[in-house]
Amino acid sequence: MRFTSLAFFSGLLTVASAHFALQYPEPRGIRVADDEVNFCDGYPTAASNRSQFPLSGGFVSIESHHQGYTVGVIVSTAQNPSSFDNFTTAVDYFTYEQTGTLCFPINLNATGVSGIKDGANVTIQIVYNGGDGNLYQCADLTLNSTLTSVTNATCANATDTATSTSTSASATASTTNNSAQTFSGFSLAALLSVAGVAMSLL
Numbered sequence: 001m002r003f004t005s006l007a008f009f010s011g012l013l014t015v016a017s018a019h020f021a022l023q024y025p026e027p028r029g030i031r032v033a034d035d036e037v038n039f040c041d042g043y044p045t046a047a048s049n050r051s052q053f054p055l056s057g058g059f060v061s062i063e064s065h066h067q068g069y070t071v072g073v074i075v076s077t078a079q080n081p082s083s084f085d086n087f088t089t090a091v092d093y094f095t096y097e098q099t100g101t102l103c104f105p106i107n108l109n110a111t112g113v114s115g116i117k118d119g120a121n122v123t124i125q126i127v128y129n130g131g132d133g134n135l136y137q138c139a140d141l142t143l144n145s146t147l148t149s150v151t152n153a154t155c156a157n158a159t160d161t162a163t164s165t166s167t168s169a170s171a172t173a174s175t176t177n178n179s180a181q182t183f184s185g186f187s188l189a190a191l192l193s194v195a196g197v198a199m200s201l202l
């Protein structure tokens with residue numbers, strides 16, 4: 001039937017464009033899945049309305065549509081970073097197996113990147129690879145040392161939802177903060193492979 005086949009093909013298109021979505025902090029521009037292969041999801045200019053973000057003890061939340069992926073975060077202190085050359089690793093690349101939401105800690109103050117301080121404008125770029133190439137989304141931030149947890153956001157992982165459903169954002173943020181080391185030592189091979197792909201795009 002015509003209707004059935006249309007629905008079938010639209011389903012295929014949805015799968016083909018499913019990559020990942022940055023949920024927190026708020027991304028620069030509305031996510032365009034087909035543009036995620038490009039620097040900052042195809043948005044070349046820093047947002048004028050930056051999000052206040054913890055200088056230390058922050059977290060990033062993404063939704064993955066792929067099962068099994070590599071993700072990391074790079075940061076730039078340039079006011080309007082326009083190339084990967086402007087970025088430095090903030091969260092080492094690591095692998096995660098589950099689809100759905102993943103929340104992981106980010107301590108920008110601990111990166112040692114010059115210019116990262118209270119009140120600084122920075123851009124973070126999430127680098128994600130679910131098996132169909134590197135994908136990117138950016139968020140433009142103003143760092144705030146008085147923010148130690150973020151109350152208006154949820155930080156939960158897809159695998160956690162079955163066992164704990166009512167974790168508060170602040171409690172979870174401090175928990176993830178304490179387990180930052182867990183996320184920092186992931187496979188060097190994954191790091192190099194993602195970095196290699198990123199370098200080849202320069």
Ligand SMILES: [Cu+2]
Pocket residue numbers: 016017018019020066130132
């Ligand atoms: Cu994808």
